[in-house]
Amino acid sequence: MNDPETYTQRDVIDWFDRTYAEHGFDYLRPVAAYPIYLQLLGAVPGERLLDVACGPGQLLRAAIARGVDATGVDVSAQAVAMARDALPDARVEEGNAEALPFDDASFSLVTCIGAIERMFDRPAALAEMRRVATPDARFCVMVRNANTLSWRIWRQWLDRQNRRGHQDALSLDAWTALFGDAGFAIDDVLPDQWFRQRVRRVLRGFRAPDVRRPEPVARGWLPLGVANEFIFVMRHAP
């Protein structure tokens, strides 16, 4: 086994470049999984959104469909090329979340889905997200939970953690502390909605949801601390 300490940002970029080249959009959830983040933010047409670590642009596509002015940034050149190709109406830049290539106070909505746990300097990335956001901005991030059986048994005990892609997870308390220390006020925390969205898709016979109607937001009946992933809805702390 390789020593995880030897993996660098370059390894992460190479891993994602290769994964997107081999699997394309199939590596990610389908576009139908992404409008919920915009709904949770109350995104309205004309607002400026930045999706940090946008991958090939699934959330950007959902944002454009909602009339939002969408910008994305990702460290993988392959992801950026795919997003630019698929979404000529979006602005997509290649860059590291830890040093965003945007001016201060440029966006009223900032999202980051399934990526903060991949970053090496999370406080720097969170500070950058706040820097490029307007004072009244809303933020929505989704992060992986370390307190799940799949993480503890499959990823850690059986050593299936993708270290080359810098896959990681933290507990609900640790994420909450990280965001608080970074200067965010947390408005809401929800379990990942994708399982329930998939169940609804099956019940609808795989028809796309009516995007004019808000999706039901599920809190789940299990304790939040055991969710696979957490969705944090936040703003700048006063």
Ligand SMILES: C[S@@+](CC[C@H](N)C(=O)[O-])C[C@H]1O[C@@H](n2cnc3c(N)ncnc32)[C@H](O)[C@@H]1O
């Ligand atoms: C699991 S994918 C999620 C992609 C996208 N957010 C989505 O949900 O469809 C993680 C993404 O984070 C990007 N990434 C990892 N570290 C990054 C960093 N430091 N700066 C910018 N992007 C990064 C990867 O290139 C990859 O596209």
